[in-house]
Amino acid sequence: MPEPKTSSYLDSLNDVQRQAVTTIDGPVLVVAGPGSGKTRVLTFRIAHIIEQGTAPWEILALTFTNKAAREMKGRIEEVVGKRASYIWAGTFHSLFARILRVEAQHIGYPSNFTIYDTDDTKSLLNSIIREFNLDPKVYGANAIKNRISSAKSSLITPKLYEKNEELLAQDKLANMPLVYKIYTAYVARCKKAGAMDFDDLLFRLFELMQNVPEVVQKYREKFKYVLVDEFQDTNTLQYAIIKKLVQYPDSPRNICVVGDDAQSIYAFRGATIQNILDFEQDFGQFGIQTFKLEQNYRSTENIVNTANAVISYNKRQIQKSIWSDKGVGDKIRVIKAVDDNEEGRRVADTILEQKNRYHLQNNDVAILYRTNSQSRIFEEYLRRFNIAYRVYGGQSFYQRKEVKDLIAYLRMVVNPNDEEAFRRSINHPKRGIGGTSVAKVTTLARQQNLTLFEALKHVDLPKRTRHAADGYIHVIEQAMAKADTANAYELADLIAKGSGLTDMLRNDKSIEGMGRLENHEALLDGIKSFVEDDTVIDTDTLPDKSLATYLQNIALLTDADESDSTNTDVVTLMSVHAAKGLEYKSIFVVGLEEKLFPSWMSMDSMEGLDEERRLFYVAITRAELYLTLSYANTRYRYGKMVMNEPSRFLAEVPADAVENTTGGGRRSNDFEFDKVARQREHRARVTGVTPNKRRGTARFAAPKVDPATFEPSPITEVETGRRVLHLKFGEGKVLHVDGGADNRIATIHFSDLPQPEKRIMLKFAKLQVLD
DNA sequence: ATGCTGCATATTTTT
């Protein structure tokens, strides 16, 4: 007797989806084409497992992004209620870190281990390279980081690396025969510092499961059902861990992986579709059940057919036929521009045209490019056309220097062995402890096998430097003494003040300096709201609201987690990679030229080109209704004009899906189109000058003043009483000017700011005098 | 120890 309640959510699924949801026992492979309701299947499946009597905490659901995890949890909650919060749903890295905190002692790590981010890794590698007296030009930190990362992802320890002829040969060829030594040292130094990098979170867990039977046993019993999202993006190491969990004698093998080989775009990071093929191999004898979600609910037939045609040029793929019943839809438009400027203008103009013709909102539109550097020109023209936009990508809040500087201190308090945090904080703010002193500390640490922080206490230093060092030690130890009782905010506040970081930033009156201060304060505010937030964070080991818990939370949070005010109506600009999983009514895929898309770096191998093609496939399948492709004959790259052929991918788009642009008639049409565009641009420029009055502009983009019309005046014209325009702050009135000759500082009242009075160094400022 | 200038350098990047 099926319960009537159960049927309610199952009713909204198609046949294949429903089978994929209700077949919960044994190995299951779900091949999910773009827009095929993959997330629905995954969430309903988990809900179904719970409805069938499994406890939420016995379910492990692995995703790649925090965002995907949050979304999944939210949607499960809609079906099963609050119980959803007990599901082990999260990213590989965050869930594994959580397990490692509990089990760390088995592998000689403290449970408060630090997580090294990419910058920490590179900086540590650079120290090692310097200590080995190797040429940092030959031994590039980035290249070595990638070597080490891919070694770890392929389960190759330093010992194995040392014996691996192939890897050694590759290194020799790259003129870096000593990579294995660096790898060995790097691993040792991480361990010494009580730190794990992103790969270690996976690798160490694997090691743990490999070497400590009680631990594997424990988690095998705990997780009754395991689900993996975006399986095509997993690497060998991730798959190895999954197998550890579900592949053992007498295992029920309740494993479900969901993915799409055609959307695998992270091979350059070690992801391999081979995992999908291996999965079929590894679990085949245990009655694997495969479901193919082939109906695309997102896009028109024209778009789906184009995507199918394009991807068919790839050799290796899982057979499937994606289809849509949403009607043929509009043809695909191709914009040919003579140069990158024209491309920008034509795209902006087409957006306006589509907004009018199809009543689209800015929100319905996204511009996708291969490289982030392409965004600039589009930003320029969107501003000129008065279209609000937002650029995704680039560096996140937690990557900023000033933010990382304070965090380095906090990390020292939690784990004083953290070498990178030490290096970062020891002379920041400048207290006169430079390279020479740090070298002394390092030597002593090496000799006596001390951590850097311990060595600093005992090292012989000149009086002045000793004094500075004691000050530093005092700040850290003072906070450490309170770490058990004080919450994260109290400690952070103590350190921000005690270290002199806040003062240093306050004293910097430059515009950039003010931005830094703002970020510094935003970080403190963030910590405060973390402390005040009443949701309990499940860490198993760390005390709630503690600094350690806070750090653990942010370490794995790089994502666009920055309270993304989704309500604002803006056009989205981002790389194709960043667009995965998203959808828009109208999509512009731009810069479709050889050597750009496909990227020149990928063009020398078949695999590289196939991955670029999958990337193109991902790009076009983001579109629901309208797809526009564009390219330019010439564009500026690194300041040089370059000429490129149209992308080969354009030739792979079926001609009958494209709006007819052949023949001379279209050319005159193009010309008209351009003329109209220029007129519009002109109007927008004329009306666009009125600053500070635009509605619905994005937080990060579209400044109050239009840079296109902004003309800085000579600083001699900035005088008391004058009205001036500032690029960031808008319109203001000069209250007075002081300082002599070269160092004139103007105090200006900007009425649009929360704190209207700003002191601005005229030497650096760009101000336009208005009257 | 620090600050500046000149030069080499240059995908994509869930964590």
Next chain:
DNA sequence: TATGCAGCAT
């Protein structure tokens, strides 16, 4: 074009 870092001058 923009950025970051190495080497030099202070």
